[in-house]
């Protein structure tokens with residue numbers, strides 16, 4: 001059934017496997033060390049474990065190309081768990097978004113390398129893009145121009161560049177890449193400059209909106225992961241922190257806010273499950289579902305992270321506490337692939353509730 | 359025990375039944391009674407009680423097949439308290455005789471049920487109620503006052519919570535009964551609500567006798583039995599299956615489409631935010647029903663009632679904002695005595711006013727937030743002064 005919204009036993013097992021691995025290999029202290037160090041494109045050791053060790057980079061690659069064959073629901077589980085851990089790896093950008101774009105062309109060998117995890121790729125569009133990208137000029141097999149603020153492009157071996165007559169592949173090293181100091185350093189951004197960079201046509205431009213729809217949907221899964229960490233961590237803190245001779249979690253002013261947050265998270269989980277199930281079943285309703293998911297996912301992630309900081313008091317405002325990693329990731333993801341406001345504008349058209357009379 | 363009823367075997371039972379009972383000629387009540395006796399009423403109930411012991415997930419198969427055959431239904435809107443609250447409580451805590459007596463006419467709609475829980479001094483703090491039940495031979499004698507009792511004016515039976523021992527702490531002194539609303543000493547007075555009509559009532563109980571065989575559960579177990587009722591109440595309010603734009607949001611979306619001249623950017627933003635919230639709530643309801651069907655009812659049900667109330671209020675308010683003074687026109691202020699609860703009907707003013715009750719009836723939104731915080735999230739309870747003292751010594 002296409003709208004089965006409950007997790008299967010396999011999915012539960014995958015979730016606990018990924019969570020267990022991340023608690024060993026990606027504790028928040030190592031994420032904090034990663035952002036404090038500044039400079040790395042991603043955590044290569046963790047990427048090897050996720051992509052190759054656990055074989056997760058190929059979930060969306062067809063079996064004939066060495067992957068496991070379009071397992072959307074499984075990919076969403078992985079993305080959600082990586083979000084829960086604010087893991088600094090390019091899974092969403094490479095194994096989901098770029099892989100989707102490339103999968104819509106005819107590039108079996110590149111897909112095979114992405115599935116193995118040896119290569120990572122990035123769609124060369126601004127992180128906040130939600131509609132048609134600006135197209136770069138291409139002629140005689142070379143591309144020129146710049147793209148600002150691209151996620152996870154710094155360490156990508158392959159860049160997928162939307163050009164005037166299609167999507168082109170450019171070797172990562174052929175672009176000038178300048179790291180941007182970004183609000184969320186767990187998913188680095190960089191500016192790209194192409195000067196007569198050799199480029200090869202790999203897919204038609206219709207791959208871009210398709211990849212962006214997938215990006216919005218799966219980003220919402222990441223946001224559910226971020227929000228659920230924030231809620232769990234805040235609840236645990238409120239149960240143990242004593243003030244006025246009682247746990248602060250017994251104060252109703254805080255309890256009611258967390259109850260509302262839980263309701264919002266429960267709803268976001270249902271919406272994401274629906275949107276991912278819709279991708280899996282061929283996507284009749286994919287555009288509506290993707291926008292819905294991106295709106296509720298963004299709102300709950302930001303609210304959860306903001307409440308997490310506030311309810312931890314002074315300690316939540318310190319660099320040495322992980323709350324800020326989630327706050328920064330949450331706010332950045334809310335802008336990524338279209339803010340809630342942009343998606344509401346799109347939805348208005350999709351569901352026939354336009355502002356202007358037609 | 360694995361259920362032996364498959365979808366295929368259920369479908370063949372339904373066709374056999376429909377072949378033997380023509381919905382067009384069978385007469386409404388005779389048809390409904392026969393459907394109950396064939397186990398095709400609520401299929402997850404036990405055999406002999408309107409069910410087949412089948413999985414809950416199969417219920418839509420039955421309902422859709424009967425609807426498609428043009429069969430009369432039991433008008434669920436009229437018997438919501440019976441179906442949603444009394445029936446699961448009787449099933450869980452009733453004796454075999456009690457189940458056999460009450461469930462069939464409840465389901466067919468021959469007997470309407472109401473809920474005599476709240477009192478003037480005990481709403482959110484239901485366990486503080488004071489209606490007295492004194493044992494007298496094989497009977498109990500009841501004295502007290504209940505209030506806000508929806509549909510008491512059409513009810514034949516009531517589920518009722520009363521205090522058999524005031525010297526015990528509040529929760530321990532309660533016993534649960536089923537009351538015959540036609541018994542001497544039961545007086546139902548209309549209580550007009552802010553919509554103008556009187557859907558609910560005050561119910562005065564003066565020396566009312568209830569036979570001991572109409573007690574549900576043990577003496578002193580009233581609070582435990584009431585939990586079954588309350589849990590089911592929360593799932594049943596706002597938990598129905600709806601298509602996209604079903605319910606209150608559909609009304610607002612239509613008003614938006616029909617009134618291009620009234621649109622503003624600010625209202626547009628409001629409409630879109632509410633549309634998204636309503637769709638998220640609808641999909642959550644879908645997931646909750648799938649959990650229930652899979653036999654693993656999660657805590658997500660309490661999210662459904664809470665967001666249903668908030669959304670209905672915000673959506674109906676937005677509809678008035680959109681319609682301007684045209685939206686102020688009401689169909690009537692007469693004190694009607696409705697026989698069905700209607701949240702989305704009549705006029706925009708009615709919808710706006712009736713929705714105010716959604717965050718009060720069936721547990722206020724504040725109380726639901728306490729329940730979620732404590733039972734779902736595991737946050738500590740507030741310090742309490744009222745739970746260990748004898749009820750009679752509590753301040754009132």
Ligand SMILES: Cc1cc2nc3c(=O)[nH]c(=O)nc-3n(C[C@H](O)[C@H](O)[C@H](O)COP(=O)(O)OP(=O)(O)OC[C@H]3O[C@@H](n4cnc5c(N)ncnc54)[C@H](O)[C@@H]3O)c2cc1C
Nearest residue numbers: 473474475476481482506507508715718719720721722724
């Ligand atoms: C339309 C409608 C139909 C109803 N139908 C029925 C029916 O059929 N049968 C029946 O038995 N009852 C019925 N009720 C009654 C309903 O269950 C009660 O009104 C409700 O439980 C609230 O109780 P109260 O009115 O005494 O308010 P109170 O409990 O006095 O509450 C007053 C305010 O205090 C808040 N409050 C109370 N305790 C707390 C707390 N611990 N923490 C935070 N805030 C708190 C409440 O949320 C509320 O805002 C109906 C009510 C309505 C509006």
